[in-house]
Amino acid sequence: MHEPYLKAMAALLRRCQPRHDLYTVFGDCVEAMAIAIVNSVDLRKRDSREARYLDIVGRYQPDIVDLFPRVLAQLVHALEAGPGDVLGALFHDLELHSKARGQFFTPYTLSRFMAQVTIGNPESVKAIIGDHGFVTAMEPACGAGSMVVALAEAMRDIGINYQRHLHVTAIDIDPRAIHMAYVQLSLLHVPAHLMVGNSLSGEMREHWYTPAHILGGWNARLAHRRHHEPADEMLADASETPCSPFPVSRAAPPPRKPGASPPAMPRQLSLF
Numbered sequence: 001m002h003e004p005y006l007k008a009m010a011a012l013l014r015r016c017q018p019r020h021d022l023y024t025v026f027g028d029c030v031e032a033m034a035i036a037i038v039n040s041v042d043l044r045k046r047d048s049r050e051a052r053y054l055d056i057v058g059r060y061q062p063d064i065v066d067l068f069p070r071v072l073a074q075l076v077h078a079l080e081a082g083p084g085d086v087l088g089a090l091f092h093d094l095e096l097h098s099k100a101r102g103q104f105f106t107p108y109t110l111s112r113f114m115a116q117v118t119i120g121n122p123e124s125v126k127a128i129i130g131d132h133g134f135v136t137a138m139e140p141a142c143g144a145g146s147m148v149v150a151l152a153e154a155m156r157d158i159g160i161n162y163q164r165h166l167h168v169t170a171i172d173i174d175p176r177a178i179h180m181a182y183v184q185l186s187l188l189h190v191p192a193h194l195m196v197g198n199s200l201s202g203e204m205r206e207h208w209y210t211p212a213h214i215l216g217g218w219n220a221r222l223a224h225r226r227h228h229e230p231a232d233e234m235l236a237d238a239s240e241t242p243c244s245p246f247p248v249s250r251a252a253p254p255p256r257k258p259g260a261s262p263p264a265m266p267r268q269l270s271l272f
């Protein structure tokens with residue numbers, strides 16, 4: 001389904017060679033897309049992001065800069081054909097996932113399977129939505145967003161409008177991954193708060209809110225739910241997993257004693 005678009009995107013990006021490093025151009029292209037989207041809806045830090053955008057495009061000659069919106073257009077066409085982790089697949093197709101860089105994304109079919117396992121009984125998810133209006137999902141190492149996109153699609157398949165009834169918190173330590181996930185979740189109109197940060201230490205560096213988050217008034221919706229469900233209760237509910245749907249508000253973990261085992265990574269994808 002996405003093959004023709006992936007081929008077109010790869011061919012466009014390869015035009016930068018041999019003048020530029022493909023890994024760098026891919027990262028710059030996706031970051032420029034992410035900034036263009038976020039600056040249309042989120043005024044916080046708009047000026048510094050705009051300066052960053054101008055810095056990125058200023059590094060290239062016009063023929064290379066012209067590739068960026070053309071890649072974005074192909075991505076839009078691909079996601080209109082159907083949901084998927086198009087940028088993750090492109091990253092692999094361009095062979096940017098080398099072991100040295102250690103970035104491997106889950107194949108989308110596997111993400112779909114995991115999304116179905118996460119949902120479990122559709123009636124339980126519908127019951128949470130009936131009680132609270134929405135479910136929240138947490139992805140502590142989101143990569144390009146494969147599992148989140150799959151979750152949204154799986155919800156759609158059981159008759160739930162994820163654009164209104166799902167809110168995602170997604171974290172990745174790699175800014176490139178967050179840019180990829182941000183662009184895809186924005187285009188699919190998934191309400192989401194993405195963070196560049198370390199899910200193990202709890203340190204967060206950057207916050208990216210999708211247009212669906214901002215336009216849907218999700219800060220207020222989440223605050224309302226927090227107000228009516230004390231955090232302790234929610235964390236107790238999540239006792240099987242150390243991952244909270246509101247990781248930013250959690251206190252940083254105490255320093256680890258020498259020789260102690262590292263903290264457990266939060267479960268890959270959780271629904272609350």
Ligand SMILES: C[S@@+](CC[C@H](N)C(=O)[O-])C[C@H]1O[C@@H](n2cnc3c(N)ncnc32)[C@H](O)[C@@H]1O
Binds near residue numbers: 111145174
């Ligand atoms: C194997 S990839 C999986 C990505 C995505 N969940 C998927 O299924 O395609 C692992 C991701 O974890 C991120 N990562 C590794 N350590 C992390 C940490 N401490 N905090 C947040 N993200 C981390 C990496 O940058 C990488 O994008």
